[in-house]
Amino acid sequence: MSELFTQAAIVAVVAGGIRLAVPLLVASLGETFGQRSGVLNLGVDGIMLLGAFGGYYAVLQSGSPWLGLLVGIGIGFIMGLVSALMAVTLKAEQGISGIGVYLFGLGFSDLLFQKWVGTPRPIPKFPKLDIPGLSDIPWLGEMFFQHSVVIYLAFAAIPLSMWIINKTTFGMNIRAVGENPEAADSLGVSVSRVRWSTVTIGGTLAGIAGAILAIDLGIFQQNITNAQGFIAIALVYFGAWRPLGIMLGALLYGLVNALVLQMKVLEIIPPDWSDIAAMTPAIITILALVVVATRFSPPSALTKPFTRGA
């Protein structure tokens, strides 16, 4: 057990936890926009998979991780529009349409991978950015300041999201539409326009999350997200629909995951217990979710389609 408290192990757990948290964080932030406006999108994982494949394939062809990220953004944007069309304009049952998007993403990303790529081939990853002055600090430098560029960008999106949701007119409209769409509509706020915008933002961020996942791993594999999109949705509830809470949830999930893996490597968790231990992050998240759920309420209009005068 003492091996776990060495510098090498602690640094590896914290740095690994941050890496594992980032795709979840980005996807969760996107889903937060949709849910705050009253739209639940269960298709996050499918959009992540499409973003992951699109990003991977673009890097494979061009050698540029940044072009891969751009393609992930584009795919996420398009899938966000598709999701908005179904959930907002066509008023499809949100759970069912989301599952449809997920299944489409799961199947189509695999189909394209097999047709266009075939055997998994490695791609260049995002460049690492050692922050001058900070990356050399013992312990902390390796933990926090020697990551790839996109990891810093992902964390920069948290205050940006907080500002948009809490301080801008658009954010006020999002909250109004999510809590009481009829009242927002009577005050001249276009419920459809706000929801189209938030669901599209959510899709775009899900596409980015997928692209980050695949490009940071340097590979694509069938179902590479391994249901991370669904965990991202759970983290929105965990974070009580607030960017800061979501960040804490994503970090908790990532850190517990990295801790369990490190404990397996150090044989503190014996192989016989590996399968049970693998469930630990999910169990802890669910327990925390139960606690949060008793203290916070979701947006009042969540999952409710809006029809003027209905």
Place this chain on the structure above:
Amino acid sequence: MRKTFIWVALFAAFALIAAACGGDDEVDVSDFRVAIVAPSASNDLAFTQSIVDAVDALGIDPAVTDGTFVVEDAAAAIRGYAEEGYDLVIAHGSQYGGSLVEIAPDFPEVSFAWGTAADTFGLDNVYSYEAASDEGGYVMGVMAAELTETGNIGVVGPIEVGDAKLYVDGFLNGARSGGANATAAYTGSFSDVAAASETAQAFASQDVDVLSGTAQMVVGAVGVANDVGILWFGTQANQTELAPDIVVASQVYHWEVILEDIIQNVQDGQLGGEVYVITLENEGLVIEYNEDFDLSDDIKDKAEEAIEGIKDGSISTG
């Protein structure tokens, strides 16, 4: 009339001789239809690819339903192929056994092969097959112990069952026989690429300089090994192209060695009831070296010694 009879008799005799000469060496696979149902992608450089490549190697273009991590989906595909009258339906996943017990009795005229497993459920139309992957694992563990400079070796495993457990145990024992400190970590998933990647990172933080791993999620671990310069040993398929600089060797499955027998049996009317194992001895398991990796002759000799020892029984992988 008599002349014609002589010609016919000569032709028949010639045909009989030709058939007898060719019988043991090659199976006639023309018109023999094979379907494969497997959990991961058919080009995963691992478990599923190994069976697809094997059927291809026999000159058969199989029907493939891959990516069936969900057992119910696999069961539907297995039943579908059986209904379509395929000669041999391969259920390539130990998790499909329960489904096969229900499906196979409904199609007594269809032959099924199930792997990796060692149980035919007492059914006359089910073959089972498995790999003695501990054998190749042991050989590569021996090489890993020779190559490590830190003395620390790691294995990234999926779930501690079946073929994966066999391979991991064999590799650990081989590495330990050479005096290395070898440990294994199971991620708890066959498909979690990110977890495999982080497990490799965790091994790297513990001064591990040689890694191996099994199942389709190891592509994530290979990427990390490549980034930090850790040597890699692959299994199930040749993984050299994933990282040509660090892959030393791969244990490659050649299921065609046993599939040829199974197909011959099916053509002779025996639809199941036997358990097959690929081994180093029957050349179903082959150690393929990365030709671009500068591996010393001494280490190759040690690997060959281990192979011979396993074949003649003087080395136990357990």
